[in-house]
Amino acid sequence: xxxxxxxxxxxxxxxxxxxxxxxxxxxxxxxxxxxxxxxxxxxxxxxxxxxxxxxxxxxxxxxxxxxxxxxxxxxxxxxxxxxxxxxxxxxxxxxxxxxxxxxxxxxxxxxxxxxxxxxxxxxxxxxxxxxxxxxxxxxxxxxxxxxxxxxxxxxxxxxxxxxxxxxxxxxxxxxxxxxxxxxxxxxxxxxxxxxxxxxxxxxxxxxxxxxxxxxxxxxxxxxxxxxxxxxxxxxxxxxxxxxxxxxxxxxxxxxxxxxxxxxxxxxxxxxxxxxxxxxxxxxxxxxxxxxxxxxxxxxxxxxxxxxxxxxxxxxxxxxxxxxxxxxxxxxxxxxxxxxxxxxxxxxxxxxxxxxxxxxxxxxxxxxxxxxxxxxxxxxxxxxxx
Numbered sequence: 001x002x003x004x005x006x007x008x009x010x011x012x013x014x015x016x017x018x019x020x021x022x023x024x025x026x027x028x029x030x031x032x033x034x035x036x037x038x039x040x041x042x043x044x045x046x047x048x049x050x051x052x053x054x055x056x057x058x059x060x061x062x063x064x065x066x067x068x069x070x071x072x073x074x075x076x077x078x079x080x081x082x083x084x085x086x087x088x089x090x091x092x093x094x095x096x097x098x099x100x101x102x103x104x105x106x107x108x109x110x111x112x113x114x115x116x117x118x119x120x121x122x123x124x125x126x127x128x129x130x131x132x133x134x135x136x137x138x139x140x141x142x143x144x145x146x147x148x149x150x151x152x153x154x155x156x157x158x159x160x161x162x163x164x165x166x167x168x169x170x171x172x173x174x175x176x177x178x179x180x181x182x183x184x185x186x187x188x189x190x191x192x193x194x195x196x197x198x199x200x201x202x203x204x205x206x207x208x209x210x211x212x213x214x215x216x217x218x219x220x221x222x223x224x225x226x227x228x229x230x231x232x233x234x235x236x237x238x239x240x241x242x243x244x245x246x247x248x249x250x251x252x253x254x255x256x257x258x259x260x261x262x263x264x265x266x267x268x269x270x271x272x273x274x275x276x277x278x279x280x281x282x283x284x285x286x287x288x289x290x291x292x293x294x295x296x297x298x299x300x301x302x303x304x305x306x307x308x309x310x311x312x313x314x315x316x317x318x319x320x321x322x323x324x325x326x327x328x329x330x331x332x333x334x335x336x337x338x339x340x341x342x343x344x345x346x347x348x349x350x351x352x353x354x355x356x357x358x359x360x361x362x363x364x365x366x367x368x369x370x371x372x373x374x375x376x377x378x379x380x381x382x383x384x385x
Contacts (some may be wrong), residue, residue: 007321007322009328016377019331019335019374020071020374023068024074027068027077029343033050033343034050038051038052038055038057038061039060041358042358042362043343043344043358043362044361046336047341060105061368062109065078065081066081066384069081070375071381081110081114085120091106092126092129099149100148101137101145101146101161103133103134104134104166105166105167108127108384111126111130112124112127112170112384116382128177131183132174135171136151137151139151139213141214142158142193142211142212144193147159147163147164148161159208159210160208160209160211161198161209161224162208165194165246166239166242166243169246171183172250173250187250195259197221199262199263204266205236205237205263206236207224207233207236224352224354227353231280233280234267234278234280234291235294235297235350237263237266238267238277238298240259241260241301241305243301244263245301248260248308249385257305257308260301264301264305267298276329278290280353289350289359291348291349292370295334298323299327299373300369303319303376303377305319306319306323324377334347344363344364346362346366346370347360349361
């Protein structure tokens with residue numbers, strides 16, 4: 001890996017405030033279209049089609065609205081987000097499109113966020129019900145939450161993925177709120193197996209990993225969205241950086257921060273000159289597609305990691321500098337500010353390159369994490385996670 005030179009961010013407070021104003025303006029503009037629906041996971045020609053509440057990504061829209069309200073206290077953001085909560089209630093109560101570990105994403109950034117912003121106990125109850133449904137995906141012998149599909153689906157059975165580090169905070173939270181240790185025990189076991197089997201000795205990560213559900217024995221790693229089974233998918237590495245830091249806030253296990261720093265060091269060492277990663281970290285230059293969404297997630301993860309390290313740790317300042325440098329470059333060259341017809345915010349993202357899905361498009365999670373990073377820089381908000 002190439003050595004990392006010191007970096008600095010030249011952006012001032014007015015720069016970040018202007019970037020946030022753009023996010024607020026774009027989000028306000030999108031409210032009439034998505035007041036009773038959701039942006040698709042990725043755009044088509046930088047324009048999000050409207051979809052019902054069926055995908056793993058729908059909560060990123062209300063999550064953005066709650067962030068905008070946290071920053072601006074404009075009720076239009078809060079009211080629009082709150083009006084979407086019944087859709088999430090209907091989805092979980094009807095067990096509609098719930099065969100996914102992404103119930104964490106779905107209900108942390110919708111119902112849990114609503115409870116945190118409004119104190120609505122109904123929203124809290126819905127989020128706790130989502131935690132119960134997520135527990136149905138727990139495979140005790142393997143000690144994992146199965147990522148996708150029916151529990152008896154032979155192609156998905158026993159499969160965990162790195163993204164789930166962002167989902168298990170729902171279980172840690174549910175355990176804290178209810179006093180039931182079962183949620184925490186499942187989350188802790190999944191977390192341990194993720195660190196043992198998905199994080200490789202060379203500080204890279206598998207996208208997914210399979211276990212034998214009968215014996216609980218580990219089998220093999222495999223990618224679904226990366227360049228190859230043994231490459232390092234950029235968004236997965238970013239999920240790892242952020243997810244490990246988030247789970248530390250529930251467990252206070254300092255070795256999680258050690259692992260997060262391992263993944264961060266590798267991610268940063270593979271960045272090109274403008275600090276926006278390629279879609280897979282096997283690439284460091286050339287014509288391959290960047291993934292702005294991976295960069296935004298990594299920025300959030302680096303800011304989180306920086307906030308958790310003691311002031312005496314020199315990496316605390318380093319990770320903050322890199323996060324700001326990433327965000328500065330995203331703001332200067334990767335937003336739709338000069339593309340008014342786009343209804344997305346962050347251009348040049350990648351959903352799934354091997355499937356040619358959402359390539360060089362806006363991604364709704366990219367928009368969300370870009371917004372979260374801005375709000376973190378400007379306001380230090382209470383995190384929904």
